[in-house]
Amino acid sequence: MLYDTMRVEERLILKELKDLGANVALINIDNISLSLNNSGDFGIVLVRPMSHSKAGLVARILNIHGVRTINKGLAIENSWNKAIAISTLARAGIPTVPTRLILSINAQGDGVSYPAIVKPIHGSWGRLVSLVGNAEDLAMIMRHKAVGDSYSRIAMIQPFIGDGTDYRVFVIGDEVAASMVRKPGPGDWRSNVARGGIAHAVKLSADAYEIAIKAVKALDLDYAGVDLLYSEEGGYMVNEVNAIPEFKGLMSVSGVNIARKIAEYVINTARR
Known part of the structure; x- marks a missing residue:
């Protein structure tokens, strides 16, 4: 697993991988130099740095040398660039926020x-x-x-749609692992939990989940956090897609062990 800061999420995934019997190596990308001439000795690489720019670059280099990464480097870069992501999704016919x-x-x-x-x-x-x-x-x-x-x-x-409320749908592979609604905290219009947004688990409609899954596929991601907005006129629309999503808040409100599901996905991918 690649990282630059060992957050709660990375520690949870590491524990689950070990509990499932996986042989895991931790690599802090800030403490190494990366050869551009060969891939080195890598198996399946789970890419979890906080820096999306570093994550996308390192993953792309590994991909060029034939190393399988979760997520792929180009997919991380295309998701991190919100303008590219919205354009890609709109081109694929997926409902997106007008931008x-x-x-x-x-x-x-x-x-x-x-x-x-x-x-x-x-x-x-x-x-x-x-x-x-x-x-x-x-x-x-x-x-x-x-x-x-x-x-x-x-x-x-x-x-600006509604009152700032949005919906986070966590997709792994072809399935929705969990979802929550986030509402702006007092005195703010942003729903980000980091800004004081209030979150609780929610079950959305089948069409909302279908949009989220299609968004992940259109961006060629293995897993992602998809942020949806809703309006009476447009229904559910993709606002953003996070290719290295945090999930401790979603785990807390939903009770779903997302770290375990990610670990299982990584191991199943390695066995194919």
């Missing part, structure tokens, strides 16, 4: 409905995400972003 890409402070905000969410193409935990009420707010946010590096000046804008 536009803004590339400079000169964007006119054409086709944008307000209030709207402005967020970077990379990121998690609701960081650097803003709620804007009109075109003037959008222009101000983009001017502020222009002070940063070139990536900071690229943003996605989406309509």
Whole structure:
């Protein structure tokens, strides 16, 4: 298992792999150099670094040399880039939140409905995400972003749907392992648990689960956390897909041992 920070999730997966009798090696990618000329001695590699950019790069190099990784490097990179992910899913006919890409402070905000969410193409935990009420707010946010590096000046804008409530569906292989609803905490509009969002287990409709499973397949992922939004007009829509998802909160509210299910998937993949 590759990692850069040993979080609760990685410790849980490690325990389950060992309990199932797997021979596990832990590799902290921050403590090694990686040969670009050969793969080295690897079996199935579970990729779990917090840094998605490092994770995708290392996994892609291993994939080039014939090493099977969960998830694949290109799939991690395509999911981490929210603009690429939304485009890929929309092209596959999967319902997605209407999204536009803004590339400079000169964007006119054409086709944008307000209030709207402005967020970077990379990121998690609701960081650097803003709620804007009109075109003037959008222009101000983009001017502020222009002070940063070139990536900071690229943003996605989406309509603000409902009250910020979203649904996390955890997919492993062809199955939904568990799901929860997340509601914004007091004084906030973001549902991220890291921002004080309130979560509890929920069973969604069959079509919601079908959308989540199709999203994981379209991005060529083995497993992922799929975030859905819901509106009366559009039904369930994919908002984001996380290729290295945290799951301790979902385990807590659902009672499902997700770490065990991931470990079983890894072992079954190795046996094929």
